[in-house]
Amino acid sequence: xxxxxxxxxxxxxxxxxxxxxxxxVLFADLNEQDFGAIHTPIDDLxxxxxxxxxxxxxxxxxxxxxxxxMVKLVRSTADGRARIVRVLKPGDVIGLEALATARxxxxxxxxxxxxxxxxxxxxxxxxxxxxxxxxxRLMEKWQHALKDADDWLADLNFxxxxxxxARLALKMRDPEQPNFTSFxxxxxxxxxxxxxxxxxxxxxxxxxxxxxxxxxxxxGRRYEIVNEAFLRA
Numbered sequence: 001x002x003x004x005x006x007x008x009x010x011x012x013x014x015x016x017x018x019x020x021x022x023x024x025v026l027f028a029d030l031n032e033q034d035f036g037a038i039h040t041p042i043d044d045l046x047x048x049x050x051x052x053x054x055x056x057x058x059x060x061x062x063x064x065x066x067x068x069x070m071v072k073l074v075r076s077t078a079d080g081r082a083r084i085v086r087v088l089k090p091g092d093v094i095g096l097e098a099l100a101t102a103r104x105x106x107x108x109x110x111x112x113x114x115x116x117x118x119x120x121x122x123x124x125x126x127x128x129x130x131x132x133x134x135x136x137r138l139m140e141k142w143q144h145a146l147k148d149a150d151d152w153l154a155d156l157n158f159x160x161x162x163x164x165x166a167r168l169a170l171k172m173r174d175p176e177q178p179n180f181t182s183f184x185x186x187x188x189x190x191x192x193x194x195x196x197x198x199x200x201x202x203x204x205x206x207x208x209x210x211x212x213x214x215x216x217x218x219x220g221r222r223y224e225i226v227n228e229a230f231l232r233a
Contacts (some may be wrong), residue, residue, distance in 0.1 A: 043118040053094065053116065060098030060117040062120045064088050069114030070175070070182075073106040084184065084192050086152050087111065089175050093141045099124060111182070156193055164193040165203040166231040169223065181213075182222050187230065207231070 043062075047053055053064060056076060071088045085106060088094055097105045098121060128138055155167045168189065176179045183189060189200045204220070207213045212230040216222035225231065 004211065026099045042120070042123070045116050045118055047110040047114050047116070047197070049110055051110050051112055053110065053114075054104045056104060056107045058146070060095060060102055060104055060106050060121060062118045063096055063098055063124065064094040064116040064118050066092050066094060067115040067117060070111040070172075071114055072109050072111050072184075074109060081191065082107075084188055086149055092148075096138075096142055096145055099128075153230070160201050161193075161195050161199050162206065164195065165189070165200060165213070166207065166233075168193065168227070169207070170231055175223070179225050180216060180222060181225055183220070186220075213228065 001099070035042075047069075053071065054060070056074070064152075066088055068090055071094055072084050073086045073088065073094075074082050075085050077083055088108075093206050094108050094116070095104055097103075102121070124138070155171065156164055159167070168183070169181045172181045172183065174182060183204070184192070186197050186200045186204075189195070190197045193200065195203075204213070207230075208215060208223075210227075210230065212225070212227045213223040214226050
């Protein structure tokens with residue numbers, strides 16, 4: 001974790017009023033009176049690739065709004081395996097469950113270098129009580145998270161092996177370069193898609209051979225999307 005600003009969001013350089021993605025995140029509907037009611041610092045933080053924002057079961061101190069990059073949510077299964085349950089992109093809120101349970105349900109790991117705002121639970125509890133605008137936005141984000149989780153399960157755990165790998169390629173598009181997609185390790189992909197490692201490798205190679213994807217690195221993690229229609233077929 002690389003802290004870049006730890007100061008009052010309203011007195012320092014963390015300018016939530018003028019945030020470039022403000023309309024996408026929690027504070028889109030707040031007015032000056034709402035901002036004036038906040039007296040707890042909001043932290044701007046950077047996390048390097050593979051760094052953990054928090055761990056599963058950890059006591060929560062706040063929720064995170066994702067400004068840049070991608071974050072994977074990982075949960076341990078009963079037999080001790082790690083399962084990627086969802087990937088979050090800019091505008092998503094990380095750790096919303098903490099508002100109800102005060103603990104994090106998953107481990108949040110940076111897939112790329114990421115920039116986040118960490119909002120203390122005390123701030124959200126106060127504003128959700130005193131600001132109907134923020135309360136409504138929290139409910140919208142919660143509903144979005146539930147729908148996204150349902151869509152993730154439906155899209156990636158049903159259909160042929162080819163369809164599952166193709167859908168993952170579309171879901172993992174780079175927010176800043178949508179003609180590129182990033183994959184996990186083949187083991188992680190197999191666990192996500194309920195496929196054997198060999199099957200995943202075979203299907204990725206087939207998508208390259210058929211002209212839908214083009215390798216973008218030597219590690220087999222980044223690909224250019226050449227034929228989106230083929231992936232959606």
